[in-house]
Amino acid sequence: MEIPTVLEFNCPVCGKDNRLGKLLSDQVKDAGWMRKDLNFYVSKIEGVVSDPMMESRKPIGSKTPAFCVSLDICLDCGCFYAAKVEIGEAVKGLPPVIQKGKIPPFSS
């Protein structure tokens, strides 16, 4: 079975696409502070499929399945659901080098 890379869903209860994230982001788009073609969702869950105990065995540059689930709330029935599922790959890179006594850049 071929795995799709992007799946989009309407509300599984009422079948509509009346999302809170869309309603709120339309106000920001109207103000000119957000790209018109950007789809905004109220929450996201992202992850990589891995076993932390086996991670050291993976070579640098190896690819692992990864996912991002965009969640939203239906304004017609209140259902909290997965509106969009994206499936891809994560490439293992080099771990960050932290020198003793120095603060890494971009940290807070």
Ligand SMILES: [Zn+2]
């Ligand atoms: Zn609904």
